[in-house]
Amino acid sequence: MLEIKEEELKKILPSDGPSINEVKRYLDKYNDEYIVIKCGGSVLVDKNLFDIFIKDIVTLNKIGFIPIIVHGGGKRINNKLNKLKIKSNFINGLRVTRQETIDVVEQVLIEFNKEIIESLKQQSCNSQTINSKENNIITAIQENTELGFVGKPTKINKAIIDKIVNEKKVPVIAPLGLDDNNQTYNINADTAAGSIAKEIKARRLIIISDVEGVLDNNKKLIPEINSSSIKDLIDNETITGGMIPKINNCLDVASNGVKGVVIIDGRKNHSILFELLSDKGSGTLIRK
Numbered sequence: 001m002l003e004i005k006e007e008e009l010k011k012i013l014p015s016d017g018p019s020i021n022e023v024k025r026y027l028d029k030y031n032d033e034y035i036v037i038k039c040g041g042s043v044l045v046d047k048n049l050f051d052i053f054i055k056d057i058v059t060l061n062k063i064g065f066i067p068i069i070v071h072g073g074g075k076r077i078n079n080k081l082n083k084l085k086i087k088s089n090f091i092n093g094l095r096v097t098r099q100e101t102i103d104v105v106e107q108v109l110i111e112f113n114k115e116i117i118e119s120l121k122q123q124s125c126n127s128q129t130i131n132s133k134e135n136n137i138i139t140a141i142q143e144n145t146e147l148g149f150v151g152k153p154t155k156i157n158k159a160i161i162d163k164i165v166n167e168k169k170v171p172v173i174a175p176l177g178l179d180d181n182n183q184t185y186n187i188n189a190d191t192a193a194g195s196i197a198k199e200i201k202a203r204r205l206i207i208i209s210d211v212e213g214v215l216d217n218n219k220k221l222i223p224e225i226n227s228s229s230i231k232d233l234i235d236n237e238t239i240t241g242g243m244i245p246k247i248n249n250c251l252d253v254a255s256n257g258v259k260g261v262v263i264i265d266g267r268k269n270h271s272i273l274f275e276l277l278s279d280k281g282s283g284t285l286i287r288k
Contacts, residue, residue, distance in 0.1 A: 004063060012062045014055065017270040018278035026277045027063060033203035034066050034165075035276070038193035041072035041112070042210045043266035053208070054116070056272040057170060058123040065276070066165055069127075070173045070196060071116060072189035073109045080108050093242045094143070094150050097186045102149040105186045106132060109174040116172050128169040132176035132184045135160050138192060140177030140185040151177045151185025153192060156199035190246055194253040201257045206275060207250065208266035213284030214239060214247065224285045227251055247286065255288040262286065 004012070004027070009020055037057070044050045060067045077095075081088055081104055089096040097105060110131050120127045130137055137160050140151030164171045175192035177185045190207060197205040214222045217238055225233065230247055233239045239247055250261040264271045264283030275282040 009063070012059055014059070014270055014273070017059075017273045022279055023063075023277045025279075030065055030203050030276065032066065034068055034161075034197075034200050035060070036068045036070060036193055036197040036200075036202045036205045037208065037272065038070040038189055038206065039072065039208040039266060040189065040210065041074045041076055043208055044071060044073075044112075044116075045075045046267075049266060050119070052269055053266070053272070054119045054123060056270055057120065058125045059273060060276070061125050061170055068161065068165075068171045068173070068196070068200075068202070069116065070175060070189055070193040071109075071112060072175065073105075073112045076112055077105055077108045080104055091147060093245065094147055094188060095186065096147055097149040099149070102184055102186055106176060106184050109176055113172055113174045120170060120172070126167075126169045127172050128164045128167070129174075130160065130164075130171055131174040132178055135164075136176075136178050137161065137173070138175075138177030138187065138195070140179055140187060142179075142185065149183065149185050151179070151187050153177055153187060153195040156196055158200050161196075161200055190249050194249050197253050197258045197261075198256045203259055204276070205250070205253050205258050205261045206272060207246075207261070207263045208271065209263055210265070210267060211263070212265045213263045214243070222284055223281070224287065226287045227255070230286075250286040251288065254286050260285055260287060 057067050086100060113129050113131050117127050117129050137157040138153050139155035141154050143150045143152050161171050175187045175189040177187050212221050216222050230251055234244060254261045262275055262283050262285045264275050271282045
């Protein structure tokens with residue numbers, strides 16, 4: 001971890017982020033450990049939130065953390081498909097992806113990936129694209145025939161991530177994979193981020209969403225849940241619908257070598273910094 005003087009920290013940290021004293025206590029906590037940050041496309045579509053997200057990644061990089069970005073792109077994909085008059089169908093929250101759809105999905109995700117790279121570059125933060133056309137790290141197989149070209153990861157190439165990190169660059173990963181025949185597959189971004197976090201033994205997986213976290217029946221945030229409480233929350237229908245596979249994926253990751261998985265609200269300013277560098281944290285922490 002970098003040795004950073006207080007005066008330097010004051011220059012790096014945003015004025016509306018965690019306090020200097022809090023940050024100093026947490027600087028050594030993630031010493032040379034990977035932090036996978038998955039950001040949903042629904043959050044990044046907002047220009048202001050996108051800019052804050054970029055600044056927070058730059059801040060983490062400057063203080064010596066090792067962020068690894070996995071991004072979604074659902075809203076952008078929907079907009080592009082609508083423009084092209086290609087109808088979208090979903091099964092259990094996963095987009096049915098035919099050949100004409102996968103071509104559009106791949107194009108949109110790679111374009112968005114490059115936008116993130118360019119935005120980081122403008123803040124003097126070196127980064128490196130990872131997608132199905134360049135530095136692909138995800139080997140995938142078809143999820144099921146009904147879904148078309150929707151894949152599930154079978155192998156993650158950790159060596160590429162290690163190389164990029166050793167070059168002092170931030171990996172920026174699009175949730176796309178290739179099979180043994182070089183067919184491109186669309187992969188749910190939560191699933192992709194979870195598979196990557198497990199393979200590289202990340203210290204944390206942070207899932208930035210457009211919800212506060214897991215809420216109880218009184219709509220109050222639940223700060224921490226584990227395998228036994230998750231079962232109860234699903235049984236009593238506190239956790240329902242699309243949140244069930246999201247939480248089960250988080251639990252799988254937390255049970256396979258990642259110390260903590262957290263769902264945080266990307267609509268709140270500097271939610272990443274408050275989660276990693278403050279006493280109160282942000283969102284719902286999932287442990288095994």
